[in-house]
Amino acid sequence: MLAEIKGINEECGVFGIWGHEKAAEITYYGLHALQHRGQEGAGVVVSDGSSLKVHKGLGLVNDVFKRARFSDLSGHAAIGHVRYGTQGDGGIDNVQPLLFRSQSGSMALAHNGNIMNAYKLRGELEAEGSILQTSSDTEVLAHLIRRSGKETSEESISDALQEVIGAYAYVILKEDKMYVALDPRGIRPLSIGKIGDAYVVASETCAFDIVGAKFEREVLPGELVTISDKGIESTRFALREQRRMCAMEYVYLSRPDSDLNYVNVHASRKRMGIELAKEAPAEADCVIGVPDSSISAAIGYAEESGLPYEMGIIKNRYVGRTFIQPSQELREQGVKMKLSPVRGIVEGKRVVMIDDSIVRGTTSRRIVRLLKEAGAKEVHVRIASPPIENPCYYGIDMSTNDELIAANNTIDEIAEIIGADSIAYLSAKGLEQAIIKDNTINQGICNACFTGNYPVTEDGQTGISYTKC
Numbered sequence: 033m034l035a036e037i038k039g040i041n042e043e044c045g046v047f048g049i050w051g052h053e054k055a056a057e058i059t060y061y062g063l064h065a066l067q068h069r070g071q072e073g074a075g076v077v078v079s080d081g082s083s084l085k086v087h088k089g090l091g092l093v094n095d096v097f098k099r100a101r102f103s104d105l106s107g108h109a110a111i112g113h114v115r116y117g118t119q120g121d122g123g124i125d126n127v128q129p130l131l132f133r134s135q136s137g138s139m140a141l142a143h144n145g146n147i148m149n150a151y152k153l154r155g156e157l158e159a160e161g162s163i164l165q166t167s168s169d170t171e172v173l174a175h176l177i178r179r180s181g182k183e184t185s186e187e188s189i190s191d192a193l194q195e196v197i198g199a200y201a202y203v204i205l206k207e208d209k210m211y212v213a214l215d216p217r218g219i220r221p222l223s224i225g226k227i228g229d230a231y232v233v234a235s236e237t238c239a240f241d242i243v244g245a246k247f248e249r250e251v252l253p254g255e256l257v258t259i260s261d262k263g264i265e266s267t268r269f270a271l272r273e274q275r276r277m278c279a280m281e282y283v284y285l286s287r288p289d290s291d292l293n294y295v296n297v298h299a300s301r302k303r304m305g306i307e308l309a310k311e312a313p314a315e316a317d318c319v320i321g322v323p324d325s326s327i328s329a330a331i332g333y334a335e336e337s338g339l340p341y342e343m344g345i346i347k348n349r350y351v352g353r354t355f356i357q358p359s360q361e362l363r364e365q366g367v368k369m370k371l372s373p374v375r376g377i378v379e380g381k382r383v384v385m386i387d388d389s390i391v392r393g394t395t396s397r398r399i400v401r402l403l404k405e406a407g408a409k410e411v412h413v414r415i416a417s418p419p420i421e422n423p424c425y426y427g428i429d430m431s432t433n434d435e436l437i438a439a440n441n442t443i444d445e446i447a448e449i450i451g452a453d454s455i456a457y458l459s460a461k462g463l464e465q466a467i468i469k470d471n472t473i474n475q476g477i478c479n480a481c482f483t484g485n486y487p488v489t490e491d492g493q494t495g496i497s498y499t500k501c
Contacts, residue, residue: 044128045069045235046142046222048111048203049243050210050259052230055079056087056105058243059112062232063093065239068287069144070116073127077140078107079207084138088113088127111205113142116429126168129205132178137207139177139184143170144235145200145220145427148490153195173202186258189213190269193256197490199278199426199478201251203233210259216270217487218253219278219426219478221292224264231259236290250293276478276487280428282467283417284325284388295467298328303466304416304458305332305386312456313337314412316382320344322399323371329416330386339384344377344403371399379407389417390446391430393437397450404451413452418460418482419443425490430481 045066049055056078063074074096075088085105089096093114113128129142147153150169153176157164162175176192177184189204189211199219204211212233214222225232225245232245240247251257254270277293278285288298308329319339321330324347334341348370383403390396400411419438424430433439437446447455458466460482467477480486 044113044115044142044144045239046111046113046144046201046203046233047235047239048109048142048205048210048212048233049227050109050231051261052227053108055107055110056100056102058227058232059110060093060097060100060102061243062234062239063112063114065242065287066114066235067093069235069285070114073115073124074113075127075129076105076110076112077129077131077142077205078105079109079205080107082207084131084133084140084205084207086129086131086140088124088129090124090127109205109210111140111142111203111210125166128168128170129203130166130168130170130174132174134178136183139174140205141170141174142203143168143173143200144222145215146198146425147172147196147200148198148425148488149196150198152490172196186211186256186267190256190267193269197488199488201235208260212251212257212259213269214251214253214255216254217273217478218250218275218293219487221277221281221286221290222251223291224248224251224257231264233257233259236286236292238287238290241289247291273487275475277476278426278428279417279463279467279477279479280389280424280481282477283463285428288325288328300467301325301328301388301416302332304463305329305334306336307462307466308386308414308416308456308458309333309336311459311462312414314382314384314414314454314456316384316410316412318342318344318377318381319384319386320378321386322388323347326386326388326416329388333384333386333414333416337384342374342377344374344383344385345399346372346374348372371402373402373406373408375406378403380409382410382412383408384412384414385452386414386416388415389420390415390437390450391420392435393446393450396452400451410453411451413447413450413455415455415457417458417463418479419457420481422481422484424481425486426478426480428481 047062059076073090074093077086087100129140131140147169153172157175177188182188200215201220201222202213225240225247227245254272256267256269258265282300286297290297319334321327421439
């Protein structure tokens with residue numbers, strides 16, 4: 033469903049390229065492909081081999097780069113970032129990539145994810161005399177890298193990464209090298225591709241398609257990749273753990289044309305719909321999906337159930353992104369502006385409405401009401417993921433469970449709250465089967481927001497299960 037209305041927001045997306053004379057322009061197009069991962073700000077840092085140049089700003093990629101002169105951003109390497117800012121840490125200072133200059137050379141960082149022990153590390157750094165300029169946990173890594181007094185290198189980056197705990201994908205640029213790192217459990221997505229002899233890295237493979245790159249491989253958990261004019265080298269800064277790719281990347285966050293850990297997002301969502309139809313059939317006349325991320329699951333549900341799939345809800349693509357509205361009331365009004373029921377399809381029908389997830393329930397309630405106002409006889413809500421009962425600490429904007437409808441209500445109560453004739457969720461087992469079915473490379477997923485089984489905690493322990501507070 034719509035992130036800007038619903039409240040699930042990925043922190044950001046990263047992109048990088050090495051060895052191409054049009055590095056800044058390619059990064060611009062790559063960030064366009066990743067725009068869904070962040071709309072608050074965007075930026076690029078370019079290397080020409082002797083210096084780093086930066087251009088960044090608040091707003092969408094188009095808004096930021098319409099003020100850019102690519103002739104001033106010439107270089108053979110670049111990293112870029114699109115950002116979604118959580119409450120209280122907006123502003124240009126936190127827009128990435130962050131650029132740091134020193135007598136021994138410059139360094140730029142772009143980061144996707146969340147450092148769970150950032151507060152502790154900031155305190156230690158400040159006690160040692162460091163002065164941090166932003167509230168972003170990305171800056172913490174830069175200070176850790178320089179903490180030992182060594183120049184930025186594989187060794188200093190590895191030492192710094194061993195101190196941070198959480199979920200992260202980093203792209204680091206120097207004048208003469210690019211570094212790429214993924215957390216030891218591979219919770220966040222990160223892939224490597226090539227355009228001719230140039231190397232490209234991105235949060236999602238959909239960015240490769242936009243810029244004409246060919247997918248090469250995934251960055252492995254705990255891997256530090258160094259890219260330079262000498263080629264590509266790989267080292268490990270941590271022992272590789274069992275991979276725990278974020279399940280919400282497949283459920284909602286990523287584009288359907290992306291492949292994450294060798295699994296296509298659209299195909300996995302369609303399998304979610306198939307599993308959901310097996311687990312929670314409904315006596316109905318048609319199946320509809322809430323645009324856009326629920327369409328794949330709706331198609332799968334319809335195929336498995338034998339019910340016709342209909343376009344019962346239309347998305348208005350010319351309305352601004354409503355998540356930036358300052359109040360929940362305005363965000364709810366944005367639902368009516370964004371989504372319109374097709375009366376000729378739903379009137380007099382028993383409708384199965386497929387959605388990818390429910391966070392607060394306010395949007396689902398309004399959509400159900402719109403369908404019934406359009407004449408739907410019954411609305412049976414089916415959710416292609418388990419109930420979200422736990423907060424996320426790994427880079428998705430769900431840090432508390434106070435507003436999570438499933439954390440505070442029973443299934444019957446949720447149905448009553450949103451006005452549905454019935455509601456059912458996909459099981460955790462069904463979700464896992466849909467994502468990793470027939471795939472031995474993908475060893476597992478992080479489903480902590482559904483199950484409370486967190487793959488890593490702030491003290492670095494793994495396999496921890498939290499009970500709901």
